[in-house]
Amino acid sequence: MKIGVLFDGMSALGKNPDVLILESVEAVENAIEDWGHAHVRIPVNPDGRWVERVRRARFDLVFNLCEGIDGVAAFEPRVISVLELFGVPYSGSSSTATSLCLRKDVVNAVLDRAGLPVPRWTLARKGDDISSVGFPAICKPAAEDASIGIEQRSVVRSGRALVARVEAMQERWDEILIQRYVVGREVNVGIVGDTVMPVAEINFAQMPRGMWKIVSYQSKWITGSEEDLGAKPSCPADLPLTLTRELQGIALAAWRAVEGKGYGRVDFRIDSSGRPWLLEVNPNPDLSPGAGLARMAGVAGMDYNALIRRICEAALAQPVEATAQLWIRSLHLSGMERLLAAAPL
Structure with a gap:
């Protein structure tokens, strides 16, 4: 069996390569080899050449590790759509x-x-009035993943803080999810x-005093940061x-x-x-x-x-x-x- 391994080539192989992506690719390839099958790497890039490679390869299966293109999550489902169009079996x-x-x-x-x-929530679009869901509340980009846009300032206790936080986030994102924060x-x-x-549980026992017990971008991706050390999975x-x-x-x-x-x-x-x-x-x-x-x-x-x-x-x-x-x-x-x-x- 021939298995294609798709991944975000722009992020993994760019000027500032994301080594975690390549580590995952190698781990999956090793598992495929252990199973006794062949694998082919397919880096996904905006130029679209990967599409023709997939079409020509006639894979028995594509193992999809692509969570976006150049880190943009909105492209993730579009990659899957190509596999669906070609009728290629794929993971996930x-x-x-x-x-x-x-x-x-x-x-x-x-x-x-x-x-x-589901905790009470509302959507704040740029230019619209900002509604409250009660406090404390947490503000997140409505269409991101991997904790992008989530930080200690994302949790607010008052209407004034809510408005300030949403307006600050809307400088980058048009739509913000406001959700009741569950302590x-x-x-x-x-x-x-x-x-x-x-x-599994995220153990916040070592989170520094005064910090919200959340899985922020810092805790997820900045190894050795206070929030990383304060949010340990078990x-x-x-x-x-x-x-x-x-x-x-x-x-x-x-x-x-x-x-x-x-x-x-x-x-x-x-x-x-x-x-x-x-x-x-x-x-x-x-x-x-x-x-x-x-x-x-x-x-x-x-x-x-x-x-x-x-x-x-x-x-x-x-x-x-x-x-x-x-x-x-x-x-x-x-x-x-x-x-x-x-x-x-």
């Missing part, structure tokens, strides 16, 4: 599910409609195929069995609501009363050997190579969808299906 979720989850306001509406617990513990639930992984989380099962059940329901496939991660906060609140559904989480999903899989008895093989097997088991099927699913996820059915002819 569809372009529809990925697009949905990149829009925090839209995915919140889908999860809320599914009856799942409490933060946990993650991984999903591989149809299997829910052990629950697995399994020390939780009552009933709460663990509740979290796993909600995670699976959220995953199905967005029609996620292959592998993903669902993030939660747990408030002081022990109630879980959904923060995010991530259909393309970090797959490096030291990242959260690999850690959860390890606790479940699945080493890294076995994890990659499981993801490949899940991808190969998926039927290749026609364009018409993708359009129908997009209508269903957006809620437009019901509106069109009710519209007069």
Whole structure:
């Protein structure tokens, strides 16, 4: 079997290369070799030459590690769309599910409609009045991932601070998600195929006093920073069995609501009363050997190579969808299906 490995070439091979991307690519390639199959690297660049390489290669499977082009998350689903157009089996979720989850306001509406617990939220567009959801509140770019735009100043306690923060963020982003900040513990639930992984927790015990206990850009990407040292992942989380099962059940329901496939991660906060609140559904989480999903899989008895093989097997088991099927699913996820059915002819 010949497997193509797609990744963000602009970020990994540019003037300031992101070595973490290349480390993930190499780890996946090693796992494919261990499985006994061939692999071909395909760096994704804006010039589009990678598209013809994929078309000509006739891959049996594409392992998609591309989370954007030159770090721009908006391009992530477009890369998947190319694979769908060519009818190539690929790892991970569809372009529809990925697009949905990149829009925090839209995915919140889908999860809320599914009856799942989402903290109160609103969307602030540039030029519109800014509405409150209560305090404390956290402000995030509505269409970014990887904690981009999230910092200590993102959490606000008053209307004046909210307006100031949103206006400052709108110098870079047009749309800002304002969401009620849930004081409490933060946990993650991984999903591989149809299997829910052990629950992991972000331990904020060492977060410096006076700092908000959040997973910010600093804590996620700036190794050795105060916020990095103050936000340490651990697995399994020390939780009552009933709460663990509740979290796993909600995670699976959220995953199905967005029609996620292959592998993903669902993030939660747990408030002081022990109630879980959904923060995010991530259909393309970090797959490096030291990242959260690999850690959860390890606790479940699945080493890294076995994890990659499981993801490949899940991808190969998926039927290749026609364009018409993708359009129908997009209508269903957006809620437009019901509106069109009710519209007069």
